[in-house]
Amino acid sequence: MNTIIKEDFKIITGGITAPKGFQAAGNHIGIKKYKKDLAIIFSKIPANASAVFTKNKLKAPPLLWCEKLIKNEEKIQAIVINSGNANACTGQRGYDDAVKTAQTLAQSLNINQNSILATSTGVIGVYLPMKNMIEGIKATVPMLSDDKKSANACAEAILTTDTFTKTITLEIDIEGTPVKIAGIAKGSGMIHPNMATMLNFITTDLNISKPLLDKAFKSNIEESFNMITVDGETSTNDMAVILANGCAQNPIIDKEDINYHKFKNALQYILIYLAKSIVKDGEGATKTIECTIDGAKSKEDAKILCKAILNSNLVKTAFFGKDANWGRIISAMGATCLDFDPNNAKISFISAKGNITLFENGTPVEFDEDLALQILSENEIKVIVNLKDGNAQITGWGSDLTYDYVKINAEYRS
Numbered sequence: 160m161n162t163i164i165k166e167d168f169k170i171i172t173g174g175i176t177a178p179k180g181f182q183a184a185g186n187h188i189g190i191k192k193y194k195k196d197l198a199i200i201f202s203k204i205p206a207n208a209s210a211v212f213t214k215n216k217l218k219a220p221p222l223l224w225c226e227k228l229i230k231n232e233e234k235i236q237a238i239v240i241n242s243g244n245a246n247a248c249t250g251q252r253g254y255d256d257a258v259k260t261a262q263t264l265a266q267s268l269n270i271n272q273n274s275i276l277a278t279s280t281g282v283i284g285v286y287l288p289m290k291n292m293i294e295g296i297k298a299t300v301p302m303l304s305d306d307k308k309s310a311n312a313c314a315e316a317i318l319t320t321d322t323f324t325k326t327i328t329l330e331i332d333i334e335g336t337p338v339k340i341a342g343i344a345k346g347s348g349m350i351h352p353n354m355a356t357m358l359n360f361i362t363t364d365l366n367i368s369k370p371l372l373d374k375a376f377k378s379n380i381e382e383s384f385n386m387i388t389v390d391g392e393t394s395t396n397d398m399a400v401i402l403a404n405g406c407a408q409n410p411i412i413d414k415e416d417i418n419y420h421k422f423k424n425a426l427q428y429i430l431i432y433l434a435k436s437i438v439k440d441g442e443g444a445t446k447t448i449e450c451t452i453d454g455a456k457s458k459e460d461a462k463i464l465c466k467a468i469l470n471s472n473l474v475k476t477a478f479f480g481k482d483a484n485w486g487r488i489i490s491a492m493g494a495t496c497l498d499f500d501p502n503n504a505k506i507s508f509i510s511a512k513g514n515i516t517l518f519e520n521g522t523p524v525e526f527d528e529d530l531a532l533q534i535l536s537e538n539e540i541k542v543i544v545n546l547k548d549g550n551a552q553i554t555g556w557g558s559d560l561t562y563d564y565v566k567i568n569a570e571y572r573s
Contacts, residue, residue, distance in 0.1 A: 168329045168425040171339070174310025177328045178339040178364035180204060180406035184302035185312030188295025190243040190281070190288060195316035197295050198240040199264065200360060201303050205234035205274055206404035209373040211380050213397035219247035220254035221278045222398060224261065228273060232369070235402055236274040238360060239264045239296065240317050242345070246279040246287045247395040256287045263293050267300040280345060280358055280396050281319055314343040317358055321345055325436040329425050333418050336409035338365045340422075342429045346437035357437055359384065359399035361429065365422060366405035367412040375423040376401045383430035386462070386555035387438050388469045401426075435556050444558035446478050447539045451554045454546040460497050461553035467491045468542065469557030478540065479559035483508065483531035485517035488542065503547040510537035 176183050180203045190196040210229045212222050228235065239260055246253045257277045265272035279287070302309065314324040328341040346357030361376075376399075384399060405411075412418050439447050450468050455461035468474055471491040477484040485506045493501065502521035507514055512533040515526045534540065 167421050168331045168428065171328050171330050172307065173328045173339070173341065174307055174326050175200060175313055175341045175343050175360065175362055176305040176307070176310040177341045178362045178404070178406070180364055180404045181362045181402075182303040182305050183309050183313035184299050184304065185309070185314070185316030186295060186299040186302060188241075188298070189291045190241055194318070195312060196241055196243045197292075197299055198242075198313045198316035199296070199299055199303060200238040200313060200362065200402075201268065202236050202362070202402055202404045204404050204406065205236045206402040207367065207369040207372050208233075208235040208400060208402050209369070209376040210276075210398060210400040211377060213395060215395050215397070217248060217395045219245055219279060219396045220249055221246055221257040221260075222396060223254060224257045225276045225278060225398060225400075228276065231273075233273050235276055235400075236270050237264055237268060238276045238278070238400065238402075240358060240360075241279050241281075241287070241292065242317055242319050243281040244279055244285050244287055245281045245283045245396050246285075247283040249284070249286055252286060256289055256292070259289060260287070260292055260296070263296045264300070267297055276400060278358060278396065278398055280317065283395060310341075317343065317345040317360075319345065321440050323440060325433050325440070327429050327432050329429060331421055331425050333365070333407070333409040333412070333421070336407055338407045338409055338422075339363065340365070340425055340429060342433050344433040344437060346440070357384065357397055357399070359430075359433060361399075361401035361426070363401065363403045364405065364407035365403050365412065366407060366409050367403050367419075367422065371412055371415070371419055372401065372403050375419070375426055379423065379427045379430050382553070383427065383434040386465070386553065387434045388466065388555070388557045438556045438558050445538065445561055446559040448475075448478055448542060448557045448559065449539070449554060450542040450544070450557065451552065452544050452546065453552045454548055455551040455553070456499070456549040458551045458553055460499070461551045462555075463495050463497060464492050464499070464544070464546075465553050465555040467495045468544070469555055472560055475557065475560035478535065479561050481532055481535040483515070483517060483526070483528070483535060485523075488544070489518060492544070499546050499548055505543075505545040505547070507543045508534050509541040509543060510534045510539060512537055
């Protein structure tokens with residue numbers, strides 16, 4: 160197994176089934192024309208769970224089912240995901256179909272239906288084809304396996320307009336016990352802070368108390384999935400969930416000690432990696448933009464300014480056009496009406512081709528246009544804004560806005 164060492168963890172291969180006790184499958188059941196469209200993740204024993212959901216007022220019925228289970232602190236043993244149909248804005252029938260989906264998987268696995276999360280992604284306003292769902296679940300359960308092929312099939316089956324699978328696996332050491340953490344995600348368009356149009360599933364065989372699992376997960380979400388944007392749209396079906404089944408049998412983590420922080424740091428790496436992968440796969444995107452706000456009065460101010468820059472269509476199109484138009488950045492910041500002094504601000508661009516400062520102390524800085532073009536021709540560009548107003552800092556990720564984004568979304572239902 161290939162490994163890459165990163166601080167207190169190793170990046171390994173294996174996928175969503177690498178943690179002990181987990182199996183997965185992905186299958187084509189006829190929701191999409193050709194591609195895989197049903198995924199199942201299964202833990203051999205019920206797992207502690209934590210989840211976050213979209214802030215969109217029109218939560219899809221499957222999310223209402225999942226929220227109910229998480230709110231009731233049910234242990235979760237399986238997740239069933241269909242792609243190609245969001246089962247959103249479908250009323251009571253949509254909710255009943257989500258419950259029936261969970262019931263079908265429960266019967267096939269001989270487990271409690273209240274231990275099954277059922278979620279969907281795809282086109283809004285279309286009822287689930289329940290015959291396909293019921294027959295498809297029954298046909299997919301025998302495919303469950305802990306091998307890498309099954310993990311890859313699962314990661315593939317949750318995709319919609321994505322162009323590649325998003326998956327990562329880490330291993331950490333807890334007092335001599337190897338513990339694995341794995342994640343998969345989908346997301347490409349309708350991406351905006353406050354989740355994104357994304358689904359994210361994390362499995363781990365870590366033995367950890369539910370309160371600390373919940374704390375580590377939700378605190379990391381704020382600086383990962385809640386700091387990405389592609390188009391400023393927040394979906395009806397966004398969800399991120401983590402399952403911890405304890406099968407590694409490490410000494411339980413029930414206090415915020417070094418073991419807790421080792422896990423939290425590894426989890427942060429996974430969530431940021433997956434969040435950045437979603438931005439990189441933004442519909443039609445040619446560039447990933449990393450924006451850091453430094454020297455803000457508060458972290459909340461930094462977040463607002465960062466999101467304003469990354470969500471600005473004028474900023475995004477400037478990056479697509481390789482135009483070092485710093486005026487659009489400072490204008491987007493000013494439109495937030497936050498109390499900051501532009502006369503203290505400094506704006507710089509950095510990429511593999513070098514770095515330039517464009518604006519400082521309230522006035523433009525002369526820069527080499529040819530160097531700017533080289534910097535902006537790279538696929539990954541950093542925007543550094545130093546406000547010199549305080550000590551708070553935040554980083555977020557976005558993408559440019561291209562002709563292809565319009566084309567993809569104009570043809571989404573066809």
